[in-house]
Amino acid sequence: MKILITGIGGTIGSVIADALSNQHEVTGIDIRPLERDGTVVADLTDIDAISPLFQGVDAVIHLAAERRHTPDIGWDLLLPTNVIATANVYDAAHAAGVRRFVFASSMHVVGNYENDEPWASIAAGRYEGLDPATVPLVTADMPVRPDGRYAATKALGESLGRYYADCEGMEVVCVRLGTIADSDAIGDDPRGYVAWFSHADLAGFFSACAEAPGIKYEIVYGASANTWKIYDTASGWKALGFTPSDNAEDHRSKS
Amino acid sequence: MKILITGIGGTIGSVIADALSNQHEVTGIDIRPLERDGTVVADLTDIDAISPLFQGVDAVIHLAAERRHTPDIGWDLLLPTNVIATANVYDAAHAAGVRRFVFASSMHVVGNYENDEPWASIAAGRYEGLDPATVPLVTADMPVRPDGRYAATKALGESLGRYYADCEGMEVVCVRLGTIADSDAIGDDPRGYVAWFSHADLAGFFSACAEAPGIKYEIVYGASANTWKIYDTASGWKALGFTPSDNAEDHRSKS
Numbered sequence: 080m081k082i083l084i085t086g087i088g089g090t091i092g093s094v095i096a097d098a099l100s101n102q103h104e105v106t107g108i109d110i111r112p113l114e115r116d117g118t119v120v121a122d123l124t125d126i127d128a129i130s131p132l133f134q135g136v137d138a139v140i141h142l143a144a145e146r147r148h149t150p151d152i153g154w155d156l157l158l159p160t161n162v163i164a165t166a167n168v169y170d171a172a173h174a175a176g177v178r179r180f181v182f183a184s185s186m187h188v189v190g191n192y193e194n195d196e197p198w199a200s201i202a203a204g205r206y207e208g209l210d211p212a213t214v215p216l217v218t219a220d221m222p223v224r225p226d227g228r229y230a231a232t233k234a235l236g237e238s239l240g241r242y243y244a245d246c247e248g249m250e251v252v253c254v255r256l257g258t259i260a261d262s263d264a265i266g267d268d269p270r271g272y273v274a275w276f277s278h279a280d281l282a283g284f285f286s287a288c289a290e291a292p293g294i295k296y297e298i299v300y301g302a303s304a305n306t307w308k309i310y311d312t313a314s315g316w317k318a319l320g321f322t323p324s325d326n327a328e329d330h331r332s333k334s
Numbered sequence: 335m336k337i338l339i340t341g342i343g344g345t346i347g348s349v350i351a352d353a354l355s356n357q358h359e360v361t362g363i364d365i366r367p368l369e370r371d372g373t374v375v376a377d378l379t380d381i382d383a384i385s386p387l388f389q390g391v392d393a394v395i396h397l398a399a400e401r402r403h404t405p406d407i408g409w410d411l412l413l414p415t416n417v418i419a420t421a422n423v424y425d426a427a428h429a430a431g432v433r434r435f436v437f438a439s440s441m442h443v444v445g446n447y448e449n450d451e452p453w454a455s456i457a458a459g460r461y462e463g464l465d466p467a468t469v470p471l472v473t474a475d476m477p478v479r480p481d482g483r484y485a486a487t488k489a490l491g492e493s494l495g496r497y498y499a500d501c502e503g504m505e506v507v508c509v510r511l512g513t514i515a516d517s518d519a520i521g522d523d524p525r526g527y528v529a530w531f532s533h534a535d536l537a538g539f540f541s542a543c544a545e546a547p548g549i550k551y552e553i554v555y556g557a558s559a560n561t562w563k564i565y566d567t568a569s570g571w572k573a574l575g576f577t578p579s580d581n582a583e584d585h586r587s588k589s
């Protein structure tokens with residue numbers, strides 16, 4: 080397959096590109112110059128500049144985004160990158176006949192469920208009285224509850240994907256990503272034991288997103304097989320035929 | 335109450351403003367000059383220009399939008415009016431401490447359910463073998479299925495409303511509107527017998543959206559009490575304490 084990755088220079092893009100390059104022809108777009116072969120510097124808000132790059136592509140993995148998601152993040156930052164660029168990447172992919180589209184969404188799209196119990200306790204690392212085997216999970220078909228403007232723009236990207244899947248026959252996978260660190264570490268935030276997505280699982284998961292047969296439209300949660308869950312990761316693994324190998328709990332300090 | 339209506343010069347805005355003016359102080363913003371008292375000409379993409387107009391307002395009814403929703407409607411038209419303007423109106427309302435926000439969404443947000451049975455038949459006026467009392471309904475908490483880019487922008491407006499309700503305590507009602515004609519007619523499209531929203535019901539419904547107590551966040555379907563339904567209108571009437579009085583079926587030609 081020929082796979083085009085937007086935002087290929089970021090943490091996620093680098094991990095995925097390295098893994099996919101073993102079996103596929105990987106090209107990339109980034110706003111900054113990179114040393115990676117097949118990478119083009121382009122601004123995704125310029126559809127005329129980027130459209131030729133989608134010719135002959137089998138699968139697009141759209142990662143490029145404004146990553147800051149604090150409540151005060153402004154539309155001046157979100158509009159070009161998370162709205163216009165995403166609209167353009169869908170349009171360019173559709174115009175070029177791209178079959179598979181993988182959209183990097185975020186757990187923040189449903190992040191406000193984490194204000195409710197038992198999820199608030201789990202995110203805060205307060206496990207007393209809770210059994211991880213019986214905790215209810217936030218599924219992919221529950222109403223969105225974006226925790227900010229950033230998250231609302233990710234919900235827009237999911238909505239556009241649903242349109243292209245329903246009306247244009249594009250195969251779309253929206254990945255509501257958890258937490259991925261440059262260092263692959265879980266970090267000090269107890270929420271990391273919910274949301275951690277190891278680099279190894281990340282690479283295998285996105286390969287499955289690009290390769291899995293029988294996809295029409297899927298919203299899947301992107302995290303490792305962590306003991307403490309808030310989101311229904313397992314349904315996505317089943318849809319994608321993917322088996323994760325990491326669990327944040329295995330890396331918890333026992334002190 | 336002091337109620338601010340954006341897009342007050344449109345069909346819906348005119349009907350609502352006439353009705354609300356009996357009991358409330360109604361002001362309005364429109365992109366075109368109007369003869370209606372209290373109406374200001376302003377461009378909603380200019381947040382500095384519009385922000386002062388939200389001071390002291392109790393409820394905003396945000397109707398202003400690009401209305402064209404054909405599949406080929408471009409982002410050049412949708413971005414300023416349905417994305418930037420909507421983001422600005424939410425921001426300006428929040429900054430001014432507006433309590434109630436009514437967002438004019440659209441049935442198009444879930445419009446692709448109308449490709450599935452039995453809804454496809456109902457929308458096409460093929461009722462054979464169907465009993466309107468037992469038809470399953472598309473509810474407010476089912477996943478969005480936007481039927482185009484226009485609809486995806488309306489889903490964004492709903493997502494933003496959910497954020498402001500969940501995180502900022504704003505009371506938000508998103509109205510997934512059916513069909514409203516200048517003439518109040520149902521028209522020739524058999525889908526009108528599903529989606530028709532009479533001017534009388536429209537006025538009462540939006541009054542309830544502005545006035546109903548106990549609202550946190552609601553997605554409601556905006557249509558009259560039509561016999562042939564696709565959408566769960568009744569849950570919205572209950573949440574708003576509203577009783578519609580019209581039914582498209584009573585106006586069907588018996589020829």
